[in-house]
Amino acid sequence: xxAEVRRVRGxxxxxxxxxxxxxxxxxLASRGADSVSVRGIASQVGVAPNAxxxxxxxxxxxxxxxxERILGEIDHGAFDDRDLPWRERIHALAxxxxxxxxxxxxxxxxxxxxxxxxxxxxxxxxxxxxILADAGLSPDDAARASYLLIVHSLGSIxxxxxxxxRPGPVLPEEQRVLRRQAALRAVPADRYxxxxxxxxxxxxxxxxxxxxxxxxxxxDGLSVQRxxxxxxxxxxHPLRG
Amino acid sequence: xxAEVRRVRGxxxxxxxxxxxxxxxxxLASRGADSVSVRGIASQVGVAPNAxxxxxxxxxxxxxxxxERILGEIDHGAFDDRDLPWRERIHALAxxxxxxxxxxxxxxxxxxxxxxxxxxxxxxxxxxxxILADAGLSPDDAARASYLLIVHSLGSIxxxxxxxxRPGPVLPEEQRVLRRQAALRAVPADRYxxxxxxxxxxxxxxxxxxxxxxxxxxxDGLSVQRxxxxxxxxxxHPLRG
DNA sequence: ACCTGAACACCGTTCAAGT
DNA sequence: ACCTGAACACCGTTCAAGT
Numbered sequence: 001x002x003a004e005v006r007r008v009r010g011x012x013x014x015x016x017x018x019x020x021x022x023x024x025x026x027x028l029a030s031r032g033a034d035s036v037s038v039r040g041i042a043s044q045v046g047v048a049p050n051a052x053x054x055x056x057x058x059x060x061x062x063x064x065x066x067x068e069r070i071l072g073e074i075d076h077g078a079f080d081d082r083d084l085p086w087r088e089r090i091h092a093l094a095x096x097x098x099x100x101x102x103x104x105x106x107x108x109x110x111x112x113x114x115x116x117x118x119x120x121x122x123x124x125x126x127x128x129x130x131i132l133a134d135a136g137l138s139p140d141d142a143a144r145a146s147y148l149l150i151v152h153s154l155g156s157i158x159x160x161x162x163x164x165x166r167p168g169p170v171l172p173e174e175q176r177v178l179r180r181q182a183a184l185r186a187v188p189a190d191r192y193x194x195x196x197x198x199x200x201x202x203x204x205x206x207x208x209x210x211x212x213x214x215x216x217x218x219x220d221g222l223s224v225q226r227x228x229x230x231x232x233x234x235x236x237h238p239l240r241g
Numbered sequence: 242x243x244a245e246v247r248r249v250r251g252x253x254x255x256x257x258x259x260x261x262x263x264x265x266x267x268x269l270a271s272r273g274a275d276s277v278s279v280r281g282i283a284s285q286v287g288v289a290p291n292a293x294x295x296x297x298x299x300x301x302x303x304x305x306x307x308x309e310r311i312l313g314e315i316d317h318g319a320f321d322d323r324d325l326p327w328r329e330r331i332h333a334l335a336x337x338x339x340x341x342x343x344x345x346x347x348x349x350x351x352x353x354x355x356x357x358x359x360x361x362x363x364x365x366x367x368x369x370x371x372i373l374a375d376a377g378l379s380p381d382d383a384a385r386a387s388y389l390l391i392v393h394s395l396g397s398i399x400x401x402x403x404x405x406x407r408p409g410p411v412l413p414e415e416q417r418v419l420r421r422q423a424a425l426r427a428v429p430a431d432r433y434x435x436x437x438x439x440x441x442x443x444x445x446x447x448x449x450x451x452x453x454x455x456x457x458x459x460x461d462g463l464s465v466q467r468x469x470x471x472x473x474x475x476x477x478h479p480l481r482g
Numbered sequence: 483a484c485c486t487g488a489a490c491a492c493c494g495t496t497c498a499a500g501t
Numbered sequence: 502a503c504c505t506g507a508a509c510a511c512c513g514t515t516c517a518a519g520t
Contacts, residue, residue: 013484038513048486050514059513112353112403117424122433125443129435143439147446148455155396162353183358192363194370198384202366205388214389221462254503279494289505291495300494 017055019045021069024062025104032167033106038062064118067110071120073100076127086135087219093127094153094215095208101157105164108157116150125150137226145222152218160206177203258296260286262310265303266345273408274347279303305359308351312361314341317368327376328460334368335394335456336449342398346405349398357391366391378467386463393459401447418444 023044027035038059042049056062079093101107125146132142163180164170171179181203189196204210264285268276279300283290297303320334342348366387373383404421405411412420422444430437445451 015484037511039511049512050487050516051485053514054484112399115404115424116400119432122428122436125436126433129439133435139435139439140442142435143442144446144451144454145458147443147451148458151393151396151400151455154400155392158353158399159357159392159395163356183356187363191360192367194374194380194383195363195366198370198380201381201384202388205385210385210388213385214392217386217389217462217466218459219462220465221458221460224461224465225458256503278492280492290493291497291506292504294495295503 015045015047015051015055017065020052020055020062021066024066025069028066028106028110029104033109034167036063036066036106036110060114063110063113067107067113067116068118068120070100070104070107070111071118071124074120074124076123079127080130082134086131087216089131089134090128090149090219091212091215093131094149095212097124097153098157098208098211102160103170105161105166105170108154108161111154112158137222141222141226148218148222149215152215156211156214160211163206173207177207180206254295256286256288256292256296258306261293261296261303262307265307266310269307269347269351270345274350275408277304277307277347277351301355304351304354308348308354308357309359309361311341311345311348311352312359312365315361315365317364320368321371323375327372328457330372330375331369331390331460332453332456334372335390336453338365338394339398339449339452343401344411346402346408346411349395349402352395353399378463382463382467389459389463390456393456397452397455401452404447414448418448421447 020041023041024036027040027044038052039049041062042052052062056065074093074096078096079089081089101111128146128149129139129142132145133139137145163176181200184195184199184203187196187199195202261282264282265277268281268285279293280290282303283293293303297306315334315337319337320330322330342352369387369390370380370383373386374380378386404417422441425436425440425444428437428440436443
């Protein structure tokens with residue numbers, strides 16, 4: 001019955017887990033993933049390095065909590081409007097995730113540092129499964145599809161972030177494309193003829209537009225598979241609702 | 242005319258770049274990505290830590306060279322048989338890449354640590370573009386498609402490696418699925434009903450079979466896009482050849 | 483119970499010195 | 502030209518001690 005934790009003896013807590021994660025997030029935003037160190041966090045909150053170990057057993061668990069917290073910023077309620085077409089809902093969810101992770105380079109490294117098995121990661125999967133069920137996919141198809149969509153989204157983000165000059169402030173998309181364009185135009189056409197002549201298109205692969213295009217191709221692929229394997233419910237006409 | 246570099250004065254080189262990369266690769270295989278340190282490499286080749294800086298300007302360039310070397314292991318010649326169906330050629334290429342990177346956990350982190358702009362990365366893109374051209378895609382479509390395929394492949398691999406208990410030896414696929422299954426079966430069904438009831442299917446998402454399935458969905462998506470935008474050349478009947 | 487100081491075993495990198 | 506020893510500024514983590 002006593003859910004409250006008794007802290008009778010000894011010093012009061014000067015911090016809590018959230019303040020530690022706040023500090024870590026601010027370091028991540030300002031100076032990149034490498035600066036998210038136990039010592040850096042400690043000095044950010046004004047405490048000795050080893051005081052962090054009062055709240056987390058090791059650095060890995062701080063990183064896990066940080067990844068969870070970033071995923072927790074997503075408002076799942078924004079994507080469960082079943083009146084909207086399911087493709088739109090998935091696009092909105094993916095775009096939201098991408099915008100958040102690109103804005104905080106280094107965050108994707110934290111997410112990919114371990115299994116995505118926290119409550120907020122599971123909530124994200126659950127939301128995706130709900131949308132895919134509304135789209136008419138069977139539970140098994142929806143499970144496979146949700147993983148494929150996560151692979152596409154996180155994979156795109158990881159490749160896009162890998163192009164950044166780390167660390168440093170995030171340049172606007174247009175400038176990043178121009179840099180990539182310059183690099184790709186320097187590709188020797190004698191050795192890489194196809195790459196060289198497609199340089200400008202390849203440079204655009206890190207844009208929002210191409211991310212959306214790729215997502216549409218994946219969704220097309222899922223629709224093809226669905227319509228050929230389960231003809232009893234045609235596309236965009238879910239059985240339920 | 243004198244392509245040979247003159248080394249008249251001073252000590253002879255006791256090493257070369259390749260030996261450094263050999264040592265780094267063996268560390269990567271035996272003790273994971275974290276152990277690929279300048280000091281670790283140096284002691285592996287039996288030299289003082291700072292001797293590495295004779296061959297590489299900094300650690301980042303060692304990592305770049307290492308990523309390039311891993312991509313260089315792929316035998317592109319194995320995928321340019323134009324008598325084989327293009328889907329098969331892409332599957333073979335992706336499967337080869339995946340097998341190499343899963344066998345060496347940590348390698349995917351090195352690849353995603355910076356831009357994929359080295360000679361071997363470009364050669365990989367060039368090979369993909371050639372296959373996609375054989376498939377009948379326009380140069381622009383092929384460029385977009387090649388990036389999408391790389392995103393899917395590297396994204397799958399990154400998520401799969403993130404599930405591993407790092408560091409340590411790579412468990413066989415079946416055992417990794419069983420571990421994941423156990424974790425997913427523990428998901429509370431009241432809060433995550435869809436995830437919980439799809440636990441066994443979700444557990445299989447890190448398998449070769451699911452990787453292949455996902456790749457097929459992406460390829461389906463590309464085919465849909467191609468057949469609706471360019472009906473002049475039907476699927477699996479390239480214009481050329 | 484929580485925080486500190488000090489220490490241990492690392493890390494990347496630089497610099498002056500030796501050959 | 503190449504390698505070394507020593508140093509600098511880090512890192513994660515542990516441990517005994519103080520309140």
